[in-house]
Amino acid sequence: MKARPLDIAAVGTLATAFVAGLVVPPDAVQGDLQRIMYVHVPSAWLAYLSFTVTLVASVAYLRWRSLRWDRIAGAAAEVGVVFTGLALATGMIWGKPVWGVWWTWDARLVLTAVMFFVYLGYLALRRSFDDPELRAHRSAVLGVVAVLQIPIVHFSVTWWRGLHQPPTVLRPDNPQIDAPLLFALLMSVAAFTVVFAALVKRRSEITAKEDEALRFQEAGATAGSDITAPTIGGGSS
Amino acid sequence: MKRYRAFLIPAAGLLAILVGFLMFNIRDNLVYYKVPDEVVGDASILVSDRFRLGGQVVPGSISSDESTVTFSVTDGKQTMVIVHQGAPQQLFQEGVGVVVEGTWDGDVFSSDSMIIKHDEQYRTDDGGVYTPEQRYPDE
Numbered sequence: 001m002k003a004r005p006l007d008i009a010a011v012g013t014l015a016t017a018f019v020a021g022l023v024v025p026p027d028a029v030q031g032d033l034q035r036i037m038y039v040h041v042p043s044a045w046l047a048y049l050s051f052t053v054t055l056v057a058s059v060a061y062l063r064w065r066s067l068r069w070d071r072i073a074g075a076a077a078e079v080g081v082v083f084t085g086l087a088l089a090t091g092m093i094w095g096k097p098v099w100g101v102w103w104t105w106d107a108r109l110v111l112t113a114v115m116f117f118v119y120l121g122y123l124a125l126r127r128s129f130d131d132p133e134l135r136a137h138r139s140a141v142l143g144v145v146a147v148l149q150i151p152i153v154h155f156s157v158t159w160w161r162g163l164h165q166p167p168t169v170l171r172p173d174n175p176q177i178d179a180p181l182l183f184a185l186l187m188s189v190a191a192f193t194v195v196f197a198a199l200v201k202r203r204s205e206i207t208a209k210e211d212e213a214l215r216f217q218e219a220g221a222t223a224g225s226d227i228t229a230p231t232i233g234g235g236s237s
Numbered sequence: 238m239k240r241y242r243a244f245l246i247p248a249a250g251l252l253a254i255l256v257g258f259l260m261f262n263i264r265d266n267l268v269y270y271k272v273p274d275e276v277v278g279d280a281s282i283l284v285s286d287r288f289r290l291g292g293q294v295v296p297g298s299i300s301s302d303e304s305t306v307t308f309s310v311t312d313g314k315q316t317m318v319i320v321h322q323g324a325p326q327q328l329f330q331e332g333v334g335v336v337v338e339g340t341w342d343g344d345v346f347s348s349d350s351m352i353i354k355h356d357e358q359y360r361t362d363d364g365g366v367y368t369p370e371q372r373y374p375d376e
Contacts, residue, residue: 028362029328029355037359099352100326106269141245145252152256161291162269163336165357177359 010191010198017184017191024184036094038184041169042192043087044112048150049196050080051119058143061136067211068204070136073143075203077122079196084116099163107156108164115149122146132211270336273315282341289338290317290346291354296331310335317341321348328353 017038027034057073060066091109092102103109122142129135157166169175175182270291276282292310299308306321306329319337329335334356337348 025361028360029333034359098328098355101352104269104352145249148252148256160268163352163354165355168357168359171357176357178361180361181359 006194006198006201010195013187013191013194017188020184020187024180027181030098033094033097034181036090038188040087040090040094041185042189043083043090045189046083046192046196047080047087047112047115048154049193050076050083050200051115051147051150053200054080054122054143055147058140061140062144067132067136068208070132070140071204071207071211072200073136073140074123074126074207075200076196077119077126077143078203079199081116081119081123083192083196084112084119088112088116104163106162106164107160108153108162111149111153111156115146115153118146118149130214132214272312273310273317274312276341276346277315277317284340284342287338287340289336290319290341290348291334291336292317293334294329294331299331301325310337317346318344319346319348321351323349323351326351326353328355 021035021038026032053076054073057069057076061069061073088109091112095104096102122139125142126135126139129138154167154170156162157164168177169182169185177185270289273290273292276290282288290310292312295309295311295316299306301307304322306325307318308321309316309318311317321337326335329351334354336352336354337346338350339346339348341347
């Protein structure tokens with residue numbers, strides 16, 4: 001596998017963000033524990049981004065019926081599920097020392113877990129069809145419907161009184177974070193976004209190869225059935 | 238295709254109901270914690286009712302002995318005295334948000350479970366000590 005500019009950019013920005021996350025000063029209250037934020041927040045951001053890309057690609061598939069869009073939708077959802085899981089896991093690791101609990105039945109936490117399982121279901125749905133066209137059509141519908149969860153998850157912290165604090169950066173008024181910390185956070189969000197682009201590109205290429213292999217297999221089977229045994233000419237007449 | 242639609246329509250309906258329920262119902266009934274203003278003076282809360290209470294720890298109100306920590310929490314309108322059984326959380330300090338779970342007898346809230354609710358602010362420590370006044374200069 002050859003390294004491409006996008007892959008190199010992903011590794012480069014990730015390394016830069018890693019250094020930035022370590023050298024910026026710690027938070028006044030939480031100390032070094034707050035650094036988990038530089039993984040937790042970009043993971044949650046990628047969950048939103050992934051499922052939005054799945055939505056856009058699903059709509060594009062339904063409009064133009066090109067399997068290329070379906071492969072992007074599937075790849076984005078797959079990356080999204082991984083990072084939703086990572087957001088949940090880092091949230092728990094962060095929650096234990098800061099809140100005092102690994103998990104609690106707070107709206108944000110519950111709804112994020114629901115979103116994780118719904119998109120896991122989306123991936124299961126994709127695997128339940130052999131025919132790429134059928135897979136694309138059915139999953140595109142779910143890809144559009146399931147995206148409704150993103151605003152619910154994001155605004156859950158403002159709509160309901162819970163344990164998870166409201167947004168720090170993505171809010172109507174000023175970000176509630178000091179400049180160096182915000183810098184490190186934006187660095188890691190940018191790095192994760194490049195990683196997302198690289199992963200989705202790779203994954204949709206792999207799916208394209210898989211679909212191609214499947215087509216080849218089917219084509220091979222029908223091509224063989226066209227060949228009939230040679231007969232000796234002039235026999236029956 | 239017909240069967241697929243037969244599945245899709247109930248699924249969409251279910252989703253709509255779920256969203257509606259979440260937006261209009263849970264908003265009023267299933268709050269994660271109550272605040273002092275909702276508890277103080279509410280005669281319908283029985284001594285046997287166990288619930289969560291959230292608020293900010295009042296600076297200067299913390300005192301502790303071997304097994305309990307006593308402090309006050311406020312929501313800016315009402316203040317309640319909390320007697321917490323057991324060790325407080327690592328980040329427990331003046332001005333921090335807490336969610337305690339226990340019972341209320343009208344004077345004292347007896348808690349045996351504490352969760353820290355930190356706010357959405359992240360500030361560097363410029364040699365200063367964290368106080369609520371510093372973090373909320375307008376309040």
